[in-house]
Amino acid sequence: MKRTAKASKAEIMITPLCDVSFTLLVVLMVTTPIMMVTSPLNITLPKAATMEPRQSANxxxxxxxxxxxxxxxxxxxxxxxxxxENYAAYLKKEIDAHPDRLVIIKADRYVRHGIVVSIISTTKKLGAQRISVGTAQRN
Structure with missing residues (x-):
């Protein structure tokens, strides 16, 4: 008669997996507040159902x-x-340097509509190919 050796079952070690997962979670929780971008101007964006993430290339x-x-x-x-009075000159320099970049206009919700329309119109005249209006996520 032949003897057969019992094959041991392969097991997945859960403890190292949990350790790595919790370490990543802690690292992300600690670094997230550091990565938040702050603006020199304090504005309140209007709410919208959709919004695009901010990219530094904009x-x-x-x-x-x-x-x-x-x-x-x-x-x-x-x-x-x-x-x-002369924001258009500064904006023209940025658009000329990077004509393919997205221009995001973030206006406080209390800014007069005419001012925002004027800035959008000026941005188009300066040669911006892509324009977007910044909003906050609606709950």
């Missing part, structure tokens, strides 16, 4: 509402505050 135009006593809207282009 040109971002941020507009704040006019605040007394000067009642002038403040504009920043790629996190750099520029004078509202």
């Amino acid at each position: 040109i971002t135009v941020t507009v704040t509402p006019a605040i007394p006593p000067d009642n002038i809207n403040r504009v920043s282009i790629n996190e750099k505050i520029v004078p509202f």
Whole structure:
């Protein structure tokens, strides 16, 4: 008679898998707040059902509402505050340097509609090929 050796069953070790998973979770939880991008201007975006993720390759135009006593809207282009009167010159430099990039216009929800339309129109005239309006995720 032949003797047959019992084949041992292969087992998956769960403990190292759990250790790696929890380590990754902790690392992601710690690094997420660090990766949050802050703007020099404090704005409240309007809500929308869909939104695109922000990419660093985009040109971002941020507009704040006019605040007394000067009642002038403040504009920043790629996190750099520029004078509202000649933001077009700064935007033209960015568009000429990177004509294929997406221009995201992030206006506070209290900015007058006419100002936003004017900025969109100016952006088109300056040669931007892709324009988007920034929004916050609707709950």
